[in-house]
Amino acid sequence: MKKINISNPPKVLLLRPPQLFYYSTWPVGPRLSVPTGLLAIGSYLEMMGIKVEIYDSFIKSKRDKAKKENKEVLKSSNFINRWIKQFESTSSNSFKLSEWVSWINRPSTDMSKNTHHFGSDWKTLEKDICDSKADIIGITNLFRENTEETIKTIKIARKALPNSVIVVGGPNATAMPEYILERAPELDIVGLGDGEKTMMAIVKWNQGKGSLKDIKGIIYREDNKLIHTPAREWVTQLDELGNLNYNLIQLENYFQYERSGIMARNKFEYNNAEKSVSLITSRGCPYKCSFCSIHIHAGRKFRRYSVHHTLNHLEDLVNNYGVKHIHFEDDNLTLDKDRFMELMNGILKRNLKFTWDTPNGVFANNIDKDMLNLMKKTGCIYLIIGVESGDQWVLDNIIYKQPLTLEHVNRVFKLAKELKIDIRAFYIIGFPRETLQNIQSTLKYAINALRKYDIIPQLAIARADPGTDMYSEAKRDGKLFSTNIMSSNEGSHMDYFIRNMITNEHFTPELLEKLSIKFHRSTIFIIGYKTILYHLKNPKIAYANIKFLFRIALIEKIGIYNSIIRLFFSRLFFPHAMKREYIYDPKL
Ligand code: B12
Numbered sequence: 001m002k003k004i005n006i007s008n009p010p011k012v013l014l015l016r017p018p019q020l021f022y023y024s025t026w027p028v029g030p031r032l033s034v035p036t037g038l039l040a041i042g043s044y045l046e047m048m049g050i051k052v053e054i055y056d057s058f059i060k061s062k063r064d065k066a067k068k069e070n071k072e073v074l075k076s077s078n079f080i081n082r083w084i085k086q087f088e089s090t091s092s093n094s095f096k097l098s099e100w101v102s103w104i105n106r107p108s109t110d111m112s113k114n115t116h117h118f119g120s121d122w123k124t125l126e127k128d129i130c131d132s133k134a135d136i137i138g139i140t141n142l143f144r145e146n147t148e149e150t151i152k153t154i155k156i157a158r159k160a161l162p163n164s165v166i167v168v169g170g171p172n173a174t175a176m177p178e179y180i181l182e183r184a185p186e187l188d189i190v191g192l193g194d195g196e197k198t199m200m201a202i203v204k205w206n207q208g209k210g211s212l213k214d215i216k217g218i219i220y221r222e223d224n225k226l227i228h229t230p231a232r233e234w235v236t237q238l239d240e241l242g243n244l245n246y247n248l249i250q251l252e253n254y255f256q257y258e259r260s261g262i263m264a265r266n267k268f269e270y271n272n273a274e275k276s277v278s279l280i281t282s283r284g285c286p287y288k289c290s291f292c293s294i295h296i297h298a299g300r301k302f303r304r305y306s307v308h309h310t311l312n313h314l315e316d317l318v319n320n321y322g323v324k325h326i327h328f329e330d331d332n333l334t335l336d337k338d339r340f341m342e343l344m345n346g347i348l349k350r351n352l353k354f355t356w357d358t359p360n361g362v363f364a365n366n367i368d369k370d371m372l373n374l375m376k377k378t379g380c381i382y383l384i385i386g387v388e389s390g391d392q393w394v395l396d397n398i399i400y401k402q403p404l405t406l407e408h409v410n411r412v413f414k415l416a417k418e419l420k421i422d423i424r425a426f427y428i429i430g431f432p433r434e435t436l437q438n439i440q441s442t443l444k445y446a447i448n449a450l451r452k453y454d455i456i457p458q459l460a461i462a463r464a465d466p467g468t469d470m471y472s473e474a475k476r477d478g479k480l481f482s483t484n485i486m487s488s489n490e491g492s493h494m495d496y497f498i499r500n501m502i503t504n505e506h507f508t509p510e511l512l513e514k515l516s517i518k519f520h521r522s523t524i525f526i527i528g529y530k531t532i533l534y535h536l537k538n539p540k541i542a543y544a545n546i547k548f549l550f551r552i553a554l555i556e557k558i559g560i561y562n563s564i565i566r567l568f569f570s571r572l573f574f575p576h577a578m579k580r581e582y583i584y585d586p587k588l
């Protein structure tokens with residue numbers, strides 16, 4: 001490793017790289033949310049007396065350009081396509097395997113074709129990094145889709161500040177550190193798992209205190225060799241990491257993007273709801289679902305902020321930043337029922353007024369009537385339940401989602417309908433040992449749940465993340481469509497999906513796509529029918545929605561067709577929430 005630049009105290013730049021989004025797959029254009037990981041590290045370092053700057057390339061992009069390009073994409077997408085893409089499913093209506101393969105193998109000169117570069121352009125990024133004069137640059141890499149741009153950012157950072165220490169961390173960097181270190185010889189260190197204490201230890205080392213080999217949970221370079229230090233203990237009491245300091249970022253910038261339709265999560269659009277923030281109240285999950293990669297960077301222990309700390313966090317957002325909506329992104333928010341109930345009661349006691357949802361999904365097995373009741377009282381707009389399969393055998397023997405039973409899921413669905421809470425469910429098809437019959441059971445289950453309990457399905461096609469049990473199984477048994485995880489091209493969103501898709505003697509990726517499209521068509525008809533009935537029964541809401549439609553069409557100039565689609569995703573999927581918003585009825 002090169003000689004360290006002893007500077008007292010060092011200046012730390014925390015950076016989210018730009019990303020290329022491919023327009024034919026989900027998401028339809030860029031997605032933007034608060035950089036929670038960098039915020040957590042930045043706030044901790046600041047608490048320890050270190051000067052930090054957070055540079056989020058995403059909000060440095062040209063919003064109007066992003067908005068315009070987004071509109072272009074919307075125009076070229078048909079409804080089913082949008083419906084599939086909206087909910088993070090795999091691909092496009094015109095899925096052709098041969099086209100995908102040629103996309104993956106495209107020459108690097110083609111790499112910006114059909115893509116949108118979201119974030120500062122490369123030249124500006126280099127200049128901004130140079131101007132920061134940082135001693136340590138911490139780059140976040142959450143998604144495999146963002147790997148190539150992360151590598152390019154490392155190279156640019158090295159050019160801009162040759163003597164800085166460059167560190168990369170985050171869920172994807174933790175899942176494939178060697179790959180990134182090999183592809184980017186300019187990178188000094190990868191931090192694995194939680195980043196707060198690791199970054200602080202790196203800062204101290206940069207000040208000349210201690211040596212790298214004593215910093216737990218990192219991989220660094222020495223004499224052209226990669227040195228792995230012992231694993232860092234998970235932080236179990238998250239309160240010790242301090243409060244998030246939202247002044248390190250400008251929340252208003254994120255709200256503005258949300259207003260223009262570039263957001264992280266699909267949500268119920270009501271007045272001011274764009275003032276939304278994603279946050280977590282805990283990290284990690286003890287379960288072992290075969291497709292899940294959470295344990296790699298967050299561990300199998302459920303680690304929590306205290307309820308008191310979480311309530312202060314929420315209060316800060318609501319009272320000091322005018323936040324109206326919260327996305328709880330925990331890995332397993334409802335795992336500890338007592339803690340969850342205490343949190344909900346605390347929100348009521350402190351009279352915190354905001355709405356919330358759980359777009360990352362919750363585990364159904366301990367959800368009961370008391371919990372649902374409190375959720376509704378505290379402003380829950382919708383819950384997503386991770387059902388994953390409508391076939392109990394698959395749940396028990398392929399996903400190992402024990403102790404989840406479909407019987408219990410049905411109970412939760414029924415209760416939610418009685419209590420008038422909007423619910424969605426995650427389903428996955430295409431596991432390595434699944435048969436067509438198993439897949440059909442899931443599709444049938446999802447349709448029945450929609451018909452009977454109004455559960456909106458979010459169907460995805462399985463893709464195997466390296467580090468998961470499903471990946472090892474599929475790789476061992478030769479069931480991965482492609483074993484080459486990454487291409488060296490940018491815009492790897494699409495590559496990522498296809499490379500990790502599964503194929504076996506019962507199905508090909510193409511067949512799964514066909515089944516998915518057929519499924520989405522049926523669901524649209526059912527939802528459409530229910531929506532018409534709903535509006536006939538609720539003329540006040542019908543009137544409000546027509547007004548919304550024209551306002552969007554006229555003010556945002558996205559045309560009537562796109563306005564209908566927007567209406568669908570941002571309102572019609574929330575029938576109970578709409579009633580609460582537009583019709584005052586104490587029983588609702
Ligand atoms: C919220 C969320 C999103 C949000 C945005 C998140 C954001 N901040 O930008 C949205 C909706 C946009 C999103 C989208 C997707 N997501 Co997502 N998302 C999450 C989720 C649920 C929570 C992330 C979070 O806020 N964590 C809380 C913060 C505090 O933790 P953190 O960011 O991990 O940071 C900590 C450490 O990782 C580390 N760290 C982070 N950065 C750095 C930097 C340095 C230098 C160091 C040392 C350490 C470090 O320190 C931090 C503090 O301890 C995670 C699940 C999870 N548990 O991570 C999935 C997750 C990150 N998403 C995932 C995926 C797959 C996706 C999608 C591909 C889904 C899809 N079907 O398309 C898209 C990709 C979008 C894109 N841009 O291309 C995967 C990534 C797996 C991988 N290896 O690629 C995860 C891990 C979930 C999973 N297991 O499937 N997602």
Ligand code: SF4
Nearest residue numbers: 285287288289292331
């Ligand atoms: S319950 Fe959710 S977070 Fe936990 S292992 Fe399963 S999918 Fe992952």
